[in-house]
Amino acid sequence: MATAPGGYAERAARLPGAVVWAKAPPAGGAGAGLVLPDGCMDLLWSEGRLLVAGPDTRAYAPGGPPAHWAGLRFFPGTAPACLGVPAHEVRDRRVDLADLWPAPAVRRLRARLEAARDPAAVLEEVALERAERAGGPDPLLRHLVAALDAGRPVAATADELGLGARRLHRRSLAAFGYGPKTLARVLRMQRALALARGGVPFAQTAVRAGYADQAHLSRDVRALCGRTPGELLRLGG
Incomplete structure (x- = not known):
């Protein structure tokens, strides 16, 4: 999966209902657009940071300079079992994964992502591994x-x-x-x-x-x- 400059691309993930996506900085350095409520949670990687995007009840306007992003968007209701955090604890928040997972697990994932040509595919693999251990959503x-x-x-x-x-x-x-x-x-x-x-x-x-x-x-x-x-x-x- 590749993105053109300033572009966004996505594909269906192997995790049922999930979407793997990547986004390049907008052309001309413009800010990112609004992220609208959709019932989903995302596992995100951007510029060395691992984040969990909680479910939004209002539009979210990303801040900071333009950046490359890779993510896995979970089907509504499926992320908590996989990520190990109740959705209401991260509602309307972007949380460092290190605040939710043990430090060694986060370090290993960060090393995999930094070495990967396709970080979004790594996020997909990790989600599949954790979903298998979690036994699936309700x-x-x-x-x-x-x-x-x-x-x-x-x-x-x-x-x-x-x-x-x-x-x-x-x-x-x-x-x-x-x-x-x-x-x-x-x-x-x-x-x-x-x-x-x-x-x-x-x-x-x-x-x-x-x-x-x-x-x-x-x-x-x-x-x-x-x-x-x-x-x-x-x-x-």
């Missing part, structure tokens, strides 16, 4: 993501899964970093932006994504991202 949570991403109501989904509201909320906090209602909002926003990027008018996008109307779409996207849908599309988000 299958009920994968069903929850699928149901909410299809627009199913939270209460009805909880009933279908045989979980009470409080139990579902506790498990969601550990897996996603927030409750199922927030997860549903984030997934709905991502559905809407995908439709809008594909050229669907905003009024139709709102209905198809599950909003009451276009005004509801605009309010919710602004609440999560600080921008309207139109502004995000112009920014390339």
Whole structure:
């Protein structure tokens, strides 16, 4: 996987539902764009730093000078079992991996990454190794993501899964970093932006994504991202 200057590239990972990605500095040294909430967590490598990006409840604006990045983006709800940290402990945070893993393990991974031609592939290998030891994520949570991403109501989904509201909320906090209602909002926003990027008018996008109307779409996207849908599309988000 290669990126052009200022470019971004990704591919499906061997870890189910995950994505391996790499990003080069933007042309002309411009700052990186917004990172929008998507229900995911990432394992990141950049300029000698190993980080875990927790689940976002609002858009994140990366700071610092332009840099090369490599990452593995986990399917929603699957990172905590692999990384060994409950999602709510890293919500809206970028945390040094050394604060979460034993120092020897981090040193070994850093050495592998510094010697690698494709750091993203190393992150993928490490995630696969840890996922195998962890035994995989809770299958009920994968069903929850699928149901909410299809627009199913939270209460009805909880009933279908045989979980009470409080139990579902506790498990969601550990897996996603927030409750199922927030997860549903984030997934709905991502559905809407995908439709809008594909050229669907905003009024139709709102209905198809599950909003009451276009005004509801605009309010919710602004609440999560600080921008309207139109502004995000112009920014390339």
